Amino acid sequence: MRKNKAIICRCEDITEEDVIKAIDEGYTDLEELRKKLRIGMGPCQGRVCIQIVMKILEKKTGEKVPKASLSKSRPPIIPVSLGTLASGKNEK
């Protein structure tokens, strides 16, 4: 079998092969995959990788991944400097 080195997660350099290996090891929940491989934990927060990982997972398991199991958005959504966050008025 040809090894697939296509990069799925650019923030963490995770390849398609890495994803498939993790699924084969039993990490068949999107959140478990996220925590195992750190996909979606980098600056892009999964905007590049999660949809692709979801497709691979669905293909491997033959089961639809429920939309509700996708990660929640985590503020500040795009990286913001601590200096900027520390300035400005108080929000509740």
Place this chain on the structure above:
Amino acid sequence: MKNKADVVVIGGGVNGCGLAYTLAKRGINVAVFERDYLSSGATGACGAGIRQQWSTHENTKLAIDSVKIFEKLSRELGEDIDLRQGGYLIAVHNKEDMRQSEKNVEMQRSLGLKVDILKPEQITDIVPILDVKAMNAIGATFCPTDGHANPFKTNFAYANAAKQHGANIYTHTEVTGIKTKNNAISEVKTEKGKIKTNIVVNAAGVWSKDIANMVGVNLPNIPFRKEIMVTERFKPMFEAMVISLRDGIYFSQQREGQIVGGLPIPEERSGFKTMPTIAFMQHMARTLTRYAPVLKHLNMLRHWTGFYDVTPDARPILGEIKQVKGFIQCHGFSGHGFMLSPMVTKLLCDLIVEGKTSEVLENLNLERFKGKKIKREISVVG
């Protein structure tokens, strides 16, 4: 699904899976039921810290013994849990707190822990980026063998090792009821079927209260939403976790270079809310850049919430419930479940397998809340 088990563990966090591993290794037939996925509760949201510096004897003892297990855990489980012992630096801000710290250190040393009291000028020897004046620190305590490990990896490694020893772990399987017979556990009902057992371990974190309710036991635990953030990665600059009991802040730089840290927001209320707040981001950014001004140029990537499962004395509830035979408690960690898990699961395993109890288990039984004056753990952050 199997229809019989020696022990049913409810909760697939680090404590549930850790206990499943220790039990399965000793030949006990274990089934774990997790409503969501492994590490979906407090384990997967936690700050990863491992600390031995406490104000109460029980927590210190549990933590010291846990570190000894953590130090060998990667090898034992056959998977790296990324343990790094860079120490915990606890900032002290006034004379009154210093007196308490000295008392804590004396107790910790009596249990064999190496811990130092630092002068203000020694603080930057450990963490060079700190602004000691802006922190208002008059000193600090430092334990070099404290540190952190990867909670996901630890949770998964425990689960994988448990399975290798024959444990059955059922994720996405909610427990819907527990049957008792003559005040003893007899069966657990799940959404996927029933399973006969005489021992149930309640390791469901903030949801442990619901589990206990199934057998008519009332727990005093209260959920508190906690927030935590991570920054982008940068050059490794310090290895210690920095915490302040007065400001409530904790932060450390992980091996890959990101800073992970949190603190309580000013108007914190109990409850099951999970939304992250802007107030946290602001308060965290202000306190962190006050402690380490150079970090103002660093980007915060994201922040998330998790729960502290808080008991009236901020210490875990462990051991068998008096009124229901075979109903074992393993919750109420009040924010310290990950770091205490290795020793907690060992003690509970000894209790289940040999009926062996210990001073720590006795002192942390639910019974302690009945009428007696409780001794509160005061060294709590986040």
